[in-house]
Amino acid sequence: MKKLEKLIFEKSVQGSGTYRVSTSNSGAIINEIPDNLKRQDFDFPEVPENEVMRHFLKLSRLNFCVDEGFYPLGSCTMKYNPKINERVASLEGFNELHPLVPMDKCQGSLRLMYELSDYLKEILGMDSVSLQPVAGASGEMTGLKIIREYHKVKGNLHKKIIIMPDSAHGTNPASAMMAGFEVREVKSNDRGGVDIENLKSVIDDNVAGFMVTNPNTLGLYDENIEEIAALFHEKDALLYYDGANFNAIMGKVKPGDMGFDIVHLNLHKTFATPHGGGGPGAGPVGVKSKLSNFLPVPVISKKDNKYILDYSLQNSIGKVHAFYGNFAVLIKAYTYIRMLGKDGLRKSSEYAVLNANYIMERLKDKYSVPYKRTCMHEFVISAKKIKKETGISAMDIAKALLDKGYHAPTMYFPLIVEEALMIEPTETETLTTLDEFCQAMIEIYNMCYNNAEEMHSMPKNTPITRVDDVKAARNPKINYYKAKL
Amino acid sequence: MKKLEKLIFEKSVQGSGTYRVSTSNSGAIINEIPDNLKRQDFDFPEVPENEVMRHFLKLSRLNFCVDEGFYPLGSCTMKYNPKINERVASLEGFNELHPLVPMDKCQGSLRLMYELSDYLKEILGMDSVSLQPVAGASGEMTGLKIIREYHKVKGNLHKKIIIMPDSAHGTNPASAMMAGFEVREVKSNDRGGVDIENLKSVIDDNVAGFMVTNPNTLGLYDENIEEIAALFHEKDALLYYDGANFNAIMGKVKPGDMGFDIVHLNLHKTFATPHGGGGPGAGPVGVKSKLSNFLPVPVISKKDNKYILDYSLQNSIGKVHAFYGNFAVLIKAYTYIRMLGKDGLRKSSEYAVLNANYIMERLKDKYSVPYKRTCMHEFVISAKKIKKETGISAMDIAKALLDKGYHAPTMYFPLIVEEALMIEPTETETLTTLDEFCQAMIEIYNMCYNNAEEMHSMPKNTPITRVDDVKAARNPKINYYKAKL
Amino acid sequence: MGFYPHSADDVRKMVEKLRINNVDELFSSINKKKLNPEINLPEPLTENEAFEELKKLANMNFSDMICFTGAGSYDHYVPAIVDEISGRSEFYTAYTPYQAEVSQGTLQTIYEFQSMICALTGMEVSNASMYDGASALAESIIVAMNQKKKSNIVLIPENINPDYVKVIYTYIAGLDINVVRVPINKNGLLDINFLKNYQNIGQVGALVVQNPNFFGLMETQIDEIIKFKQENSIMLIGVVNPITLPVFKTAPDIDYDILTGEAQPLGMYRSFGGPYIGFIATKEKYLRKLPGRIVGMTDDTEGNRCFVLTLQAREQHIRRDKATSNICSNQALCATRAAVFMSVLGKQGMKELAFVNIQKARELMEILLKKGFELKYNGTFFNEFVVYCKNAADIHEKLLKKGIMLGIKLEDSSFLNMKDCLLICATEKSSLKNFEKLEKALDEVTI
């Protein structure tokens, strides 16, 4: 029996809402509003608090979440979100603070931001940090606008190309576009890294920068990174590090030491802040000193032993957020770093990498691993062979996992691997969980060859079965009240 | 597929707990403990925080709760628990307060208790209130100890009998026993009230008191209550009001006006504090002025514009709780009363009674209603006829309701109705919910006659099917580590 | 603002269905003269207004005092996961798990609570919870005395929590149980000689030992106590602080018949005294004598392992005036909190918790000795201890003005002869910073 839930609108009964914002007769004020500015009646739900609670409680149970089970969603670093982070982020001293209070009234928040910037500088090997970007893509745009501004200031208006590997995440080219750049791809070599020969052939003076993750989206560490950096730096192009994969290398190696000039981090991945079903996140950006002046304003500085919102950056790209970013998310990352310290961060990455290699080792006989190397915190397998032999696709395998109580791996990404499934266990899982997951994957493999039909009809134990994407897109229904308009 | 969850002990792996209470090497202190006082190693789970979270999250989902759906559990008043109550009860100013701070350091808590006592006095028609009892039964014992002490002070040591109706809740006789009384039952008449003739025949000078709910456990209001009160008062016996059913009459009539001398309330029923899966509750006791001096100490008094913990009651029965009762529960009831005010409380009872009568009206053709009267906030139906005709018991009907997504009514209580099902909707349910429930009850009725076999095997959609009570009691397994002892 | 959702139209429909004219007709059994009485209550509030009112009250409390006070209520850190889990609707808005098919969450959690209480205490069985430590002890005494029908004396040392004693007196009033107080010796421990020489020994049904006792001291005369109890066939009731148990000897090394106590330290806030949670653990042979709920393991009709409220034949709703107790609603959500607390700390965390408490109490003691206080009793203590100095009451008062509560004055807690004695407590939350503040404040007030 599918346990679906009505829409809130379908629970609405005229006059049955119980919530009151006012105990007095506040409606009289409407007479002071000129008639020509007034709105007529409008559609809106009327549901008592009791039913609102039940509605969202039941909806919540239709979600899978990391507090329920294993979430090996590659590139997303779905690690455990410590509960202390939620507690501290909801302290009244933080969440009831107006962003425009005078600086001497928000020294706690400013100090937290200042120290967090410092920690991130240390961890990244960067010289300055902005905490303003609110997601990975927001950080990317910020970094790319900095690249643009950097070249503009230098008068290099012709530098309009950003190079990135063909394995890059979709936000990378999209961010480059939003910063007014054109994208040029460089091929990956047979070790999954950047093909240096190909790189040399695409690099030229029009190149403004290079954008990459390392370990890259295949979960592989590019050992040529310093050589690559040199090639770009020769052309006065800047190197941008997409920090989505930073969970592999916390405390193990600094992007600054690899040769990167700009980095963003996804605090909602590596630094254990919850993903919220699609945000809010935070995407701080770190830069080398030559770019410090280009960061969004304000940055947090210290002056006369006071923390200040510093708007004085000469070449600042401006602002990317109305205020200072997703502050409450920053609190959580700060707390996480304070709890783990240097050794804790380093061990987190070590175990993340150990776990990924362990799963890869246990699965490699069944599922083909396109790059036969030690992986970092995640790895990609390909269901290409299985598909050819049985008709079962990466999608089918992913859906079968849902049925076994796991979230699916990332599917069909990166684009350069056919029938890709990207698996990232993170460090917070137990060996028991990893073993059980491997077992499930092996059972699914066997099922592909023994009971292919069943595989196509997965999942069955989930709140709904597979959805009709095509119908959704062909005749989009995205507003309940639409019919009435 | 049943979604059961392993035991926390089965998830334990030696050395895998992640929680740290100390970052330093605190173990050295053990050397300061004399060897003969030291314990050897002991069994205990070792589970990382991530898995602890998942464990209890999954367990939680095996529960039905009032935030999930309709809970017509008679005598339990499972109304909606407003979320604001949880918020205010967790304010640091309340929950981080040590109970033994000097009185000038806890004026907020004392004032809250003082005012809550005042409100309850008003609502009950009583002269003094103690907030110390922590549940209904705790309130009962308190009240009965007061009765005992009252007679003792008067030198009436022979007054050793408490009379109560045969429909009384089990805690009533048990509480009487704990206060050193003997119980004598009075029969119910054919209107479900106290049989006055029978009462006259059991009443004598040895009677210390009378204990009853009104509306009683049949959900029926005894219109003879004032006459009954007079009969007891003639014998200098005291009248005790079990407030479990108070949700019927908030703001409609005061127990003090009916003639009662002592009342307890279940704040975890009538006053919307959550039941917690079996507590904590609160069972304040109110008394008429002649008994004020007998209340547990401390009570809250006001002196020189300060609130004080007043230990000065001359004939106090002592203490029933180490401190002042379940303070955090009191906060919630206080907030509830403040939000609703007089009219809100009165309307709550009116709607509670309306809802019960509405369901009774809709079901009375199918299920037999033993007392054909207007009910109050709840009513009892009997499956006796159904059982005779189909073999389906009240238990089977209750279990079938579970399968339809409702909590079961109270079963087999009160004892004077065969195959009893006691239904209490409360005021917080919508008409839609009531109608759907009636529909479900009618479907179940039809099923009794059309598909009796199926009825015996209910529930099926619940996390588990019916349990083997007998096995549990015959060979009790109540400690996982037991086998190892 | 109320929580009853019917629209005027709903009410109209329902009233029609019932063939009445208005809702008050449903209340016609009530004496007209008493119906709809005046009730003097403040005006109703919106949620926002209620929140402001309650915040105002909360802020009138001095909850942020530095508080070196235990005496039955302890300032331990509550891991965030405890609030998170006990704050889930599924736990806190459920009723007592009468319907096992839809209550496995609470039932399994309580089973785990019971098992962990057994593991900590070293006893064989435990119930599902009691109202608090005091009532748990009072009910334990009743259980024990019911085992020894011919005896009517319970021996209770003077070093037991005085509030517990008050609750005991209330509970046993009207029952055939008499309390005899056992004096304490110069070490603050019970006077073993009193026991040995006690005349009415034939009348004695039970002996209570609090360990650590109210003064924070661990009982060192355990061997003699065991000998005494075994020789005289007396029930031995222990009252313990559960967080001491990872370090200190317990059953079965100590032959307790009943081990009871307050589990507030396992994840309950101090909360001005409640809700807390009592526990009672005992030997299997007394299982059917326990008060309160008990959860047991069994199977469902499909053979799935599951849990259920069991041994209900002991309880009030079945046995009525012959029940082991009148307890019905207990403190299930507190047991849930304790279960999460114990699970997340785990074996290592529980040990560390005990270690750190011992450590901190010693650090605090050092400070006080340095500042001129003296230890009242020598002996092994856990996280509480008694100090004295000649103007302790005065110092206590002055420190309060500086936002520090240096324990309680024992004189105020029924120990009238312990003038100038303070009962002091440290926990893992007693930070270095607070110790420093205390030192500084002491310097200021003692000049």
Next chain:
Amino acid sequence: MGFYPHSADDVRKMVEKLRINNVDELFSSINKKKLNPEINLPEPLTENEAFEELKKLANMNFSDMICFTGAGSYDHYVPAIVDEISGRSEFYTAYTPYQAEVSQGTLQTIYEFQSMICALTGMEVSNASMYDGASALAESIIVAMNQKKKSNIVLIPENINPDYVKVIYTYIAGLDINVVRVPINKNGLLDINFLKNYQNIGQVGALVVQNPNFFGLMETQIDEIIKFKQENSIMLIGVVNPITLPVFKTAPDIDYDILTGEAQPLGMYRSFGGPYIGFIATKEKYLRKLPGRIVGMTDDTEGNRCFVLTLQAREQHIRRDKATSNICSNQALCATRAAVFMSVLGKQGMKELAFVNIQKARELMEILLKKGFELKYNGTFFNEFVVYCKNAADIHEKLLKKGIMLGIKLEDSSFLNMKDCLLICATEKSSLKNFEKLEKALDEVTI
């Protein structure tokens, strides 16, 4: 304290399985010289210690000031149910709902959010959320300008939130979009004559109108603006505060092409500026031009109604450098909060909220006028308004010392020519008590 659970034994097993000697062998691709660098971080903390540290920081903020300040961040009461629901693990620890089969909770909630945003705004379609009001406006401008390929001018009045303008400039840097600022008239509204007389009209792709504008004023020249936009085929972008909409005219009465804004007032704390949540609603014909996630209704293979992320062909992971935006993670949990907020207030509550805000702002205005301030602009305002008096900056400063923040100085917010003007805000949380405190404080500082 860390969150990686492997025991030493687990690690040994795994390392063996991988046939390596130690974990660092897995990092052999990294330049040895760069491996395991020094990192200067504070010592690790336990949960308790971390909590104390963070509480210390929180307490260094003056969050309990009486704050009559809006300017893009509003002090509205957040119903407890909003925290309770968004605090459920199922919502906050889920990822973006890529796997619809196990994400119906988030998907349906977002669908409901979209629908309620449409209902409030009067628009036909809405997306799932944007980072904040500023970036939502910036992206709206890009959408609009992409519709008018031959135009490269966007008209932005001077009365728009200045921080939004800064974000717009950052977003359009490098793109072929130019901003032309529309001056304001003496009523604080946009200068309609400027529009009528604007020379480069052929180049204009879009006009932005904030309503209420940064000064809190409702736009009264709507008819002329509509005429202007329709005659010149310009995209009209509205920026609104969603809580005004139950009272004030919106689409379709106003012919907005895009309606965007900040939904922080719908259940987000002020939280020092974030997380907040932008929304973008538009006409159906522009649906496929929207940035960000969109949830649509569809069926599963069994015909159950269900929800799914749809129209992904617009997005970066499919369209890459041709996408409508780079946005990927957005503010889903904030949308969840807004959905709960709107659901629980419901139609009546949302109306009351608007009414009370209007009422409170008028009460506050009266107080200020009485104390000698003057209104800078006459006009209809919602919950914000501008006052001036000759030593406003000084009064502002002195009130701060008394714990009252009387709005912001417009001079500080890029309005350099508005010396001695304060932008003031009242909400439903502005209590009588706080008004009285303000009056008293004003009396004291103005003597």
